[in-house]
Amino acid sequence: MLFGRRKRKPIKIPQKDVAEWKYTTCNYCSTGCAIEIGLDNDGKLVTSRGVADADVNRGKLCIKGLLEHDLFDSPGRGSEPLLRSSIHKGFETVSWDAALDKTAEKIKEIQAKYGRDSFAVVSTGQLLTEEFYTLGKLVRGCIGTNNYDGNTTLCMASAVSGYKRSFGSDGPPGCYEDFEHTDCFMAFGSNLPEQHPIIYWRLKEAREKRHFPMIVIDPRVTMLAQWADIHLPITPGTDTVLLNSMMYVIINEGLQDNAYIEAHTTGYEEMKAVVMDYDPKSAQKICGIDEDTIRHVARIYAKADSAMSIWTMGINQSTHGSDGVCSINNINLITGNIGKPGGTSLSITGQCNAMGTREWSSCSGLPGYRFLENEEHREQIADFWGIDSEFFPEKVGLKQTDIFPAIETGQIKGLWLVATNPLTSMANQARIRKAMEGLEFVVVQDVYEDVETVEYAHAYLPASVWAEKEGCHTNTERRVNITRNTLPSYGNSKPDFQIFNEMSTRFENSKKIVFPATPEGAFNEMRELSKGQGRTLDISGMTYDKIETARGIQWPFSEDTEDGELKGAQRLYTDGKFQTPNGKANLIPVRFFNNNECPDDDYPFWLNSGRIVEHFHTRTRTGKIGNINKFSPTPYMEINPDAAAELGIESMQYVRILSRRGDAIVMAQLTQRVSRDMVFIPFHYHDCVNRLTLGLLDPYSRQPAFKQCAARIELIDQKEAAKLNLERRTF
Ligand SMILES: Nc1nc2c(c(=O)[nH]1)N[C@H]1C(S)=C(S)[C@@H](COP(=O)(O)OP(=O)(O)OC[C@H]3O[C@@H](n4cnc5c(=O)[nH]c(N)nc54)[C@H](O)[C@@H]3O)O[C@H]1N2
Ligand SMILES: Nc1nc2c(c(=O)[nH]1)N[C@H]1C(S)=C(S)[C@@H](COP(=O)(O)OP(=O)(O)OC[C@H]3O[C@@H](n4cnc5c(=O)[nH]c(N)nc54)[C@H](O)[C@@H]3O)O[C@H]1N2
Ligand code: SF4
Ligand SMILES: [Mo]
Numbered sequence: 001m002l003f004g005r006r007k008r009k010p011i012k013i014p015q016k017d018v019a020e021w022k023y024t025t026c027n028y029c030s031t032g033c034a035i036e037i038g039l040d041n042d043g044k045l046v047t048s049r050g051v052a053d054a055d056v057n058r059g060k061l062c063i064k065g066l067l068e069h070d071l072f073d074s075p076g077r078g079s080e081p082l083l084r085s086s087i088h089k090g091f092e093t094v095s096w097d098a099a100l101d102k103t104a105e106k107i108k109e110i111q112a113k114y115g116r117d118s119f120a121v122v123s124t125g126q127l128l129t130e131e132f133y134t135l136g137k138l139v140r141g142c143i144g145t146n147n148y149d150g151n152t153t154l155c156m157a158s159a160v161s162g163y164k165r166s167f168g169s170d171g172p173p174g175c176y177e178d179f180e181h182t183d184c185f186m187a188f189g190s191n192l193p194e195q196h197p198i199i200y201w202r203l204k205e206a207r208e209k210r211h212f213p214m215i216v217i218d219p220r221v222t223m224l225a226q227w228a229d230i231h232l233p234i235t236p237g238t239d240t241v242l243l244n245s246m247m248y249v250i251i252n253e254g255l256q257d258n259a260y261i262e263a264h265t266t267g268y269e270e271m272k273a274v275v276m277d278y279d280p281k282s283a284q285k286i287c288g289i290d291e292d293t294i295r296h297v298a299r300i301y302a303k304a305d306s307a308m309s310i311w312t313m314g315i316n317q318s319t320h321g322s323d324g325v326c327s328i329n330n331i332n333l334i335t336g337n338i339g340k341p342g343g344t345s346l347s348i349t350g351q352c353n354a355m356g357t358r359e360w361s362s363c364s365g366l367p368g369y370r371f372l373e374n375e376e377h378r379e380q381i382a383d384f385w386g387i388d389s390e391f392f393p394e395k396v397g398l399k400q401t402d403i404f405p406a407i408e409t410g411q412i413k414g415l416w417l418v419a420t421n422p423l424t425s426m427a428n429q430a431r432i433r434k435a436m437e438g439l440e441f442v443v444v445q446d447v448y449e450d451v452e453t454v455e456y457a458h459a460y461l462p463a464s465v466w467a468e469k470e471g472c473h474t475n476t477e478r479r480v481n482i483t484r485n486t487l488p489s490y491g492n493s494k495p496d497f498q499i500f501n502e503m504s505t506r507f508e509n510s511k512k513i514v515f516p517a518t519p520e521g522a523f524n525e526m527r528e529l530s531k532g533q534g535r536t537l538d539i540s541g542m543t544y545d546k547i548e549t550a551r552g553i554q555w556p557f558s559e560d561t562e563d564g565e566l567k568g569a570q571r572l573y574t575d576g577k578f579q580t581p582n583g584k585a586n587l588i589p590v591r592f593f594n595n596n597e598c599p600d601d602d603y604p605f606w607l608n609s610g611r612i613v614e615h616f617h618t619r620t621r622t623g624k625i626g627n628i629n630k631f632s633p634t635p636y637m638e639i640n641p642d643a644a645a646e647l648g649i650e651s652m653q654y655v656r657i658l659s660r661r662g663d664a665i666v667m668a669q670l671t672q673r674v675s676r677d678m679v680f681i682p683f684h685y686h687d688c689v690n691r692l693t694l695g696l697l698d699p700y701s702r703q704p705a706f707k708q709c710a711a712r713i714e715l716i717d718q719k720e721a722a723k724l725n726l727e728r729r730t731f
Helices: 096-114 129-143 157-167 176-180 197-209 239-252 258-264 268-275 280-287 291-303 321-334 354-360 375-385 400-408 429-437 452-456 496-504 519-529 544-550 641-647 718-727
Strands: 020-025 034-039 045-050 119-123 148-150 185-188 214-217 230-232 308-311 344-347 414-418 441-446 459-462 471-474 479-483 605-610 636-639 654-658 663-670 678-682 709-715
Touching (some): 020 479, 096 119, 096 414, 096 441, 129 354, 129 519, 148 400, 239 268, 239 280, 400 429, 429 452, 441 452, 471 519, 479 544, 636 641, 641 663
Parallel strands (some): 119 414, 636 663
Antiparallel strands (some): 020 034, 471 479, 654 709
16 A cells, blocks of 8 residues: 555645736734735636735735635625614614614714713724724714724724824834844834734844844743843833833933934933932832843943834733833933934834824824814814814813723713724623613624624624725835725625715715715825825825835825825934924833732732734634634633643643633643743633723723733633533634
């Protein structure tokens, strides 16, 4: 008998007859990879590939991008609008007109009865920018509720807040090319190889050409930490202490850039006074990094010709999120590392279009980084839209994390959820569930009709997804890139853009406000609004065709850009001028106070949570793609082998994990990635880690501290656990 290769049939990759390649941008993370979708002669999707000449990904894609085309007809897609009179009754399939009429009628009824702000709208970072702009127009200009926010409060709010406090405006000042220039790279709470695999690939390429030191600050030994020259396993929630203490060393050793501080910053003396309380000897006791290492990394960072810091959720999702961002900006400002090649403060964004919502959705103000608090801004937008500026509130309303408590107290009676799944993604799930039960009317607008929140919906609006639509995303490095409409909408679903347009006609103000019929029309309005205002966010020179030809353009890119030029600005603040009244950046004094729920005798573990490479968020998409879900179909927990041995837990055994809020059943994965007093759970699974999290809020950004609370572990009968897991639909 013959074994082996000779007997085996060779693997054949079938020839794929691609008649047309359509240009798109990945709809998962904020890296912003360009993807081409291949269609055959019948317009059927046959394959996809990374775009070779796109500067961001240079032909590469991660596993999610490679398999993204599998999501169009995955199970559970919503194809028809649904209505019901009570959450205890079954849904009825209805026409779009019936669903939109009913929803508009209910919104008006609730507003008439309880006031304009009693109906809340919570959106996302995953729509197209034109859709965000249109939703903002609908909510701020027609519906007129001020309780309008997005899941970016769970994600980027601290970065936005910190940028505004330090630089006077939102907007990440750096770009991926900075890796090729930097002499020192520092990453806080960011696991690039899993969460932004292609940004990581860019970093790795740069380090292979020219080695520069990489310092990673993360309580877990992440994949990024494994590749670092120095890994600082910080005590959760104490990054501001480490940063203050690094600045203590820099200032005491005279390593700061006095010329830059003098010319481009204010508040140095006040900040210095606070920093002087954080000598490494005392700081080490709080942040868990020994004093010698603090001095060592401070010197490396300050002595480098150019040094850059990146961060993601390890900083933002903390009660010191906004302060953490300001601290990172502080260290870069005092070392003169802003706006120069390889010297920057680059917040790595989360969702594919978290930037687009910040720029244009009007969630945190008015379009184009305008503020509700600014009378001139209110008038500009009211004039442009053709309504009375009195219609706008004069300050921003509640954030997502305050909207749910306001539902509990009866201040909010109706809710419209657009492309977000708070029943799985918000902290303290039991409390969110209770809040949802108390609402008089809930609308869920999602690609899937089996998403958890539909359980509480009175109306369900089926949305088209990704390349079934047309429009733009902005990525981490301010690059606007386009997705072309490649496929027809699934079933009777509609693009979110169209849903918002059709909803607007049901409100009085739509007689005055024009809603462009196409996404490109909306894009042209945004271009107009971004013109020559002296703000960094200028897209007036962009067109859809230019964007596609360039494979994405970074803003600012003004209409004065020379003909034929397709490159936007790579960096902001290159001239040291900031968006503050005096043009100087603010150095912000940051004091640490420990308000986290720390481990104690009853709950001896830190409970950390985050992501893994193959899954995206609440798995509504990646959980349905077999070739992705197979890698991790079961909720699990990383636990240190020593801690496991002490508790009698074996690898792959189910355990119950409990906090003061609730419990969950997870499988134990024994790994040295976490220390003895910490466990880590990916948050992708429903009825899992967010049943336990506390989610204390940052005072500035209102972002929850998802990554810091205390838990204990109990053994559980294995058969019972498997049954419970099945009942919870977590497999
Ligand atoms: N595969 C995949 N990629 C994604 C996503 C996804 O769901 N799946 N989501 C996208 C989105 S929306 C986002 S926001 C990003 C998130 O991207 P990341 O922030 O990189 O991902 P997380 O795993 O949430 O958290 C990163 C790290 O923060 C660390 N951390 C916890 N506490 C602290 C602390 O106190 N200090 C420090 N310094 N670190 C701490 C954790 O140990 C964890 O390793 O990923 C984006 N990319
Ligand atoms: N414990 C813990 N919790 C966390 C985090 C953590 O690190 N730890 N991270 C937080 C962060 S950073 C984030 S960003 C949030 C994410 O939290 P969510 O926003 O709740 O998560 P998603 O699963 O992305 O939800 C998006 C929904 O939109 C739908 N959708 C996708 N595309 C479209 C579209 O084009 N149109 C419409 N209408 N719907 C669409 C999807 O099917 C899905 O139901 O989770 C937060 N929660
Ligand atoms: S790195 Fe992000 S943008 Fe690129 S393919 Fe993967 S998920 Fe998509
Ligand atoms: Mo996020």
